[in-house]
Amino acid sequence: MKKASFVAVATAATFMAGAATAGTLDDVKAKGFIQCGITTGLAGFAAPNDKGVWEGFDVDFCRAMSAAVFGDPNKLKYTPTTAKERFTALQSGEIDVLARNTTWTFSRDVNLGFEFVGVNYYDGQGFMVKKSLGVKSAKELDGARVCLQSGTTTELNLADYFAAQGMKYDSVLFDTADEVREAYIKDTCDVYTTDQSGLYAQRSVIADPENHVVLPEIISKEPLGPLVRHGDNNWGDIARWTLNALIIAEELGVTQANVDEMKNSKNPSVQRLLGTSGDLGKQLGLDAAWAYNAIKGVGNYGEVFAKHLGEGTSLNISRGLNELWSKGGILYAPPAR
Amino acid sequence: MAIVKTERHPELPPPASQTGVVGWLRENLFSNWLSTFLTVISIYVVWQAMSTLINYAIIDATFVGTTREDCTGAGACWVFIKARFGQNMYGFYPEAERWRINVGYVLGAIGLFLVLSDYIKNKKWPAIYLFVIYPVVCYFLFYGGFGLEKVETSQWGGLFLTLVLASVSIFVALPLGIVLALGRRSDMPVVRMVCVGFIELIRGVPLITVLFMASVMLPLFLPEGQNFDKLVRALVGMSLFSAAYMAEVVRGGLQAIPKGQMEAAKSLGLGYWQSMGLIILPQALKISIPSIVNTFIGLFKDTTLVLIIGLLDLLSVIKAGTTDKNWLGMATEGYLFVAAVFWVFCFGMSRYSIWLENKLHTGHKR
Numbered sequence: 001m002k003k004a005s006f007v008a009v010a011t012a013a014t015f016m017a018g019a020a021t022a023g024t025l026d027d028v029k030a031k032g033f034i035q036c037g038i039t040t041g042l043a044g045f046a047a048p049n050d051k052g053v054w055e056g057f058d059v060d061f062c063r064a065m066s067a068a069v070f071g072d073p074n075k076l077k078y079t080p081t082t083a084k085e086r087f088t089a090l091q092s093g094e095i096d097v098l099a100r101n102t103t104w105t106f107s108r109d110v111n112l113g114f115e116f117v118g119v120n121y122y123d124g125q126g127f128m129v130k131k132s133l134g135v136k137s138a139k140e141l142d143g144a145r146v147c148l149q150s151g152t153t154t155e156l157n158l159a160d161y162f163a164a165q166g167m168k169y170d171s172v173l174f175d176t177a178d179e180v181r182e183a184y185i186k187d188t189c190d191v192y193t194t195d196q197s198g199l200y201a202q203r204s205v206i207a208d209p210e211n212h213v214v215l216p217e218i219i220s221k222e223p224l225g226p227l228v229r230h231g232d233n234n235w236g237d238i239a240r241w242t243l244n245a246l247i248i249a250e251e252l253g254v255t256q257a258n259v260d261e262m263k264n265s266k267n268p269s270v271q272r273l274l275g276t277s278g279d280l281g282k283q284l285g286l287d288a289a290w291a292y293n294a295i296k297g298v299g300n301y302g303e304v305f306a307k308h309l310g311e312g313t314s315l316n317i318s319r320g321l322n323e324l325w326s327k328g329g330i331l332y333a334p335p336a337r
Numbered sequence: 338m339a340i341v342k343t344e345r346h347p348e349l350p351p352p353a354s355q356t357g358v359v360g361w362l363r364e365n366l367f368s369n370w371l372s373t374f375l376t377v378i379s380i381y382v383v384w385q386a387m388s389t390l391i392n393y394a395i396i397d398a399t400f401v402g403t404t405r406e407d408c409t410g411a412g413a414c415w416v417f418i419k420a421r422f423g424q425n426m427y428g429f430y431p432e433a434e435r436w437r438i439n440v441g442y443v444l445g446a447i448g449l450f451l452v453l454s455d456y457i458k459n460k461k462w463p464a465i466y467l468f469v470i471y472p473v474v475c476y477f478l479f480y481g482g483f484g485l486e487k488v489e490t491s492q493w494g495g496l497f498l499t500l501v502l503a504s505v506s507i508f509v510a511l512p513l514g515i516v517l518a519l520g521r522r523s524d525m526p527v528v529r530m531v532c533v534g535f536i537e538l539i540r541g542v543p544l545i546t547v548l549f550m551a552s553v554m555l556p557l558f559l560p561e562g563q564n565f566d567k568l569v570r571a572l573v574g575m576s577l578f579s580a581a582y583m584a585e586v587v588r589g590g591l592q593a594i595p596k597g598q599m600e601a602a603k604s605l606g607l608g609y610w611q612s613m614g615l616i617i618l619p620q621a622l623k624i625s626i627p628s629i630v631n632t633f634i635g636l637f638k639d640t641t642l643v644l645i646i647g648l649l650d651l652l653s654v655i656k657a658g659t660t661d662k663n664w665l666g667m668a669t670e671g672y673l674f675v676a677a678v679f680w681v682f683c684f685g686m687s688r689y690s691i692w693l694e695n696k697l698h699t700g701h702k703r
Contacts, residue, residue, distance in 0.1 A: 041657030
């Protein structure tokens with residue numbers, strides 16, 4: 001799923017080394033909006049609704065940033081980017097931040113000259129099978145026929161995993177996700193593999209989603225997160241702490257609905273977060289109410305997740321790894337103090 | 338006694354089995370056993386395919402409603418197209434400003450009618466209107482200016498964007514292609530080499546690569562913050578690409594004109610541009626009409642490739658729509674709709690070209 005034209009971008013990075021300008025915050029304030037790079041459409045993460053407004057999990061990260069900077073979650077312009085051109089768009093300054101389910105990898109972070117500001121969704125390659133097979137674990141998939149999309153890292157991960165487990169498989173390759181799904185439904189193969197978020201999205205489209213099960217194993221690490229250009233640490237800090245603020249808000253029980261009451265809270269952590277004490281906002285170069293505005297604008301991490309991806313939406317993704325560390329997940333934000 | 342019929346027997350019509358529908362069927366579909374067999378098989382296959390499609394697209398389909406939940410039938414869910422119709426047609430163009438696009442369509446339709454139809458013989462003013470005034474008006478109408486709110490090209494989309502891409506590329510490609518074709522046949526070595534180089538370079542590269550270069554590589558060579566508009570980059574790429582193809586089409590037409598025509602023009606005392614404009618090009622373009630329209634149709638369909646640089650034309654805006662979590666799984670309906678829209682436009686172009694060929698045929702046609 002994570003195709004990237006590394007050659008083009010690596011060449012580009014060589015040209016661009018050191019060319020990033022400082023002062024994105026000032027530029028953004030001067031033009032009055034944040035230019036946010038998103039996908040051209042991925043269920044739950046970014047998609048236009050009937051009114052033509054972009055909605056989704058990644059979109060809400062940008063809206064939170066806009067709220068933190070301007071006090072208004074809608075001072076945004078979106079640039080839909082494809083997997084191939086997303087990095088150039090960020091490098092060339094066409095966009096200020098890229099929130100486009102992008103996997104945080106070494107080469108992207110170091111070689112391409114980006115700064116990943118955190119992980120907003122822990123994804124990973126998983127397997128979906130029909131319930132009727134009675135398979136409970138990926139370790140029982142020896143000899144299975146596996147449907148997948150060609151030309152992605154999915155293929156490599158699959159080969160590695162089966163080799164490591166000493167199991168055999170037949171892969172059936174298709175060009176698009178829709179074709180893979182149709183083949184899987186028509187029993188061309190027993191197993192459908194792609195990133196877990198994708199599996200959930202595909203399952204919601206199948207006529208009988210209750211008869212399909214996503215296996216618990218995750219065979220690859222795909223930490224998805226927003227990123228900014230190297231060289232402007234202040235802007236990176238704003239992006240990083242906007243994301244952290246949403247996670248901390250969930251830990252502290254601050255929600256979109258109760259954020260106004262919480263301003264009167266006696267809890268010093270809440271006070272610091274919402275700017276009623278301390279000067280965290282000032283240190284970022286923002287208003288004292290930056291985090292208050294972000295939470296007021298989009299809600300805390302849990303609310304954003306529930307709204308776009310969680311149980312009750314058509315995607316029906318369980319929190320899993322993306323649960324707070326205190327509740328069995330690995331979501332852990334450093335303290336805001 | 339002899340019986341002699343003195344008057345002529347009246348002429349009878351041919352037997353019923355030879356004329357009309359029956360005659361045509363016998364002649365074309367059932368003339369022998371093999372024909373009959375193939376006809377029956379074909380009818381069966383067409384019937385199978387069509388009945389499935391008609392069942393899916395019309396009989397079992399849902400037309401009424403506003404959300405996915407209204408689609409309970411087994412067939413297509415046209416509610417998806419209906420609910421997002423504005424988006425499919427205009428992309429993210431603000432709803433309050435969409436009248437501007439409609440005005441642009443009407444003005445364009447008037448211009449096209451005046452230039453293309455047969456009712457007005459003197460095409461000078463219609464041509465000036467369509468090729469000089471209309472693009473300027475459209476620029477301000479669509480982009481903003483003169484008191485109209487500015488609408489950035491990133492908000493353009495849907496069928497509107499497809500039409501902008503196709504018509505700008507066509508308007509640029511034809512004249513530029515003619516110039517390149519003439520340049521390639523020129524006696525001046527520099528001009529000829531430049532034209533040959535341009536044509537061969539562009540034709541040797543797939544359109545997707547041209548677009549990709551324009552979108553991904555170009556920004557990296559510009560100073561930071563200096564950005565060409567993404568749409569402009571795509572337009573330049575597509576126009577140059579189709580101009581190179583157009584040049585070869587026109588060159589084919591030029592080569593079909595006998596040398597004597599040029600010599601005759603010269604002997605009348607006409608200069609190069611006069612002979613080209615009055616004698617050679619009218620004939621060359623006339624015989625290239627099928628290929629020119631062919632290139633236009635190809636170009637119109639190639640506009641969907643802007644998907645890879647993140648411009649949301651008709652196809653990609655519908656693809657984006659199918660990822661809205663309230664409309665997951667509507668890909669079939671979306672693609673059918675896109676196919677139908679593209680077919681209407683391409684078929685229209687093809688019919689016009691046939692009409693034009695018939696109008697202009699002056700004895701060469703067999």
